[in-house]
Amino acid sequence: MLKEIQCFARVAARLSFSAAAADQGMSQPAMSQAITRLERAAGVRLFERSAREVRLTAEGLALLPYAEQVLESAAAFTAEAARLARPTIHLAYPPLIGALAARIVRRMASRSPAIGVELRMAGRAAASAALESGEVSAAILAIPAPVRFVTAARFHVTVDHVAVPAGHALAGRSALVPADLAGHALLTPEGRPWAGLPGHRRLLPGDDFAAALDLVAAGAGLLPIPQLLVRTVRRDDVRFVPLEAPDLRITYALAWSKERVTGELLALVQAVQDALWTR
Incomplete structure (x- = not known):
């Protein structure tokens, strides 16, 4: 019955049995037979046919939205079944590198066979x-x-801005150097020593830079951050001032447990490496 409904929707769109048949890769008699079978099953005429034109009947016009819904549901079913059938790997990533994570997903999906990535x-x-x-x-x-994890595909994210409260004395500066931060509290995500920067540290649990901006706005301290985050955040209560400190960076890597190596994981490693070298 699904094939007959597809034929009905195609004839309704084209108002031509021959054109609809060509679209479906069928002969015109086969298309006519499919419509006849559907009309018999439904108990109504779907089209008025003459030598010059094809028109939907009132019943056909009323049933067309239902046919389109059936076809949409069938397409969604097929797509979801294909997604569930393909191998899937689960990847955790920090908010800062969401654009890279998206590229990795696209690369894994374009493989043959495709591998799904749940982020x-x-x-x-x-x-x-x-x-x-x-x-x-x-x-x-x-x-x-x-140390219990294996790592590969390392890459660096440069920390080249400082987030300061909108009313702060440094907010109007066109650029900063490390010496300008002396005497100020620096919000420091866990594990980030920020070697070479003066000022006293206020350690933050985790590494959620976006959440730390709330502390900046509240006046709790200044936050060295990468341009990756600057490009995605728009806040009236925080200013992002360029920082001239070329050696300041965060290094990331893909990590996994050596006890859980699979073919999909190896494909992910390759996809990450490819995504780092191309755009």
């Missing part, structure tokens, strides 16, 4: 715990990663 946005502690428990197959973690 989980998570900070360092949550990602490490999920990796340890097996909830995710791999995670992108800031280096140094816990």
